Amino acid sequence: xxxxxxxxxxxxxxxxxxxxxxxxxxxxxxxxxxxxxxxxxxxxxxxxxxxxxxxxxxxxxxxxxxxxxxxxxxxxxxxxxxxxxxxxxxxxxxxxxxxxxxxxxxxxxxxxxxxxxxxxxxxxxxxxxxxxxxxxxxxxxxxxxxxxxxxxxxxxxxxxxxxxxxxxxxxxxxxxxxxxxxxxxxxxxxxxxxxxxxx
Numbered sequence: 001x002x003x004x005x006x007x008x009x010x011x012x013x014x015x016x017x018x019x020x021x022x023x024x025x026x027x028x029x030x031x032x033x034x035x036x037x038x039x040x041x042x043x044x045x046x047x048x049x050x051x052x053x054x055x056x057x058x059x060x061x062x063x064x065x066x067x068x069x070x071x072x073x074x075x076x077x078x079x080x081x082x083x084x085x086x087x088x089x090x091x092x093x094x095x096x097x098x099x100x101x102x103x104x105x106x107x108x109x110x111x112x113x114x115x116x117x118x119x120x121x122x123x124x125x126x127x128x129x130x131x132x133x134x135x136x137x138x139x140x141x142x143x144x145x146x147x148x149x150x151x152x153x154x155x156x157x158x159x160x161x162x163x164x165x166x167x168x169x170x171x172x173x174x175x176x177x178x179x180x181x182x183x184x185x186x187x188x189x190x191x192x193x194x195x196x197x198x199x
Contacts, residue, residue, distance in 0.1 A: 004029030007078040009070055011061045011118060012088030014041030017137065017186070021085055026053065033074040035061055035088070061088050062109035067117035071125060081125040086115040086136045086163075092156045093148050099155060111159035115166055123170075123179065131178035134170065138163040138183040160185075 008025050012018035014036030022034055022045055032054040036042040039058045046056045057073050059066035074081045089111045094103065115136055126132025139160040146153045164183055171181035 001029040006030045006082040007033070007074055007080050008083035008085065009033045009035070009074055009081060009122065010085040010087055011035045011114060013045055014038040018087040019045055021087060022049065030083070031078050033057060033070060033077070035059065035066070035070055061114040061118060064117050067121045070118065071121040075125060080129060081122050082132055084118060084122045084134045086118055086134070088114050089137060093151045093153050095152045096154055104155060107155050107159060111156070112162045115163060119170060123174065126179050127177055134179065134181040136163045136167045136183040138167065138185045140185055140187045142185055
């Protein structure tokens, strides 16, 4: 029960790493505000955890209104925000010579802009409390160039390098205010985003 009494927000909690994180946090005693664009997937996780200990906000966290609603839901329902896990993301495999501008914008929005927006709306609550913790999902792709199936993951790698630098920048900026900012950098995990075709 290491998270007993803590209020945590997790984006992309309807499947994969986000879902596993939500389950672990619930077992450790946290009350949760969970987000996903996948309504059925999110509802399944909420039902498993229990509606008395969790709330859901369906929507795209690369849109500012969704990030704002997440913060409002946590503050209104539970009175505070102790933990933010920026997990929402997609994978992408395509060489730079083949990638369209629309694909670039979508990937950057989902993987990186969403982290910026969630931090923007959660950090003010943590500043008022003078404490909080943010965990960003980066990747080993933050550090290396990779290929899969004969094509590059360069654009995905850029988003994860951005997540790493966002973490470092926010950690140094807000350490004196009692806010810890860290990232985790997993290797390949067999989640749905690796099983689905490139968007």
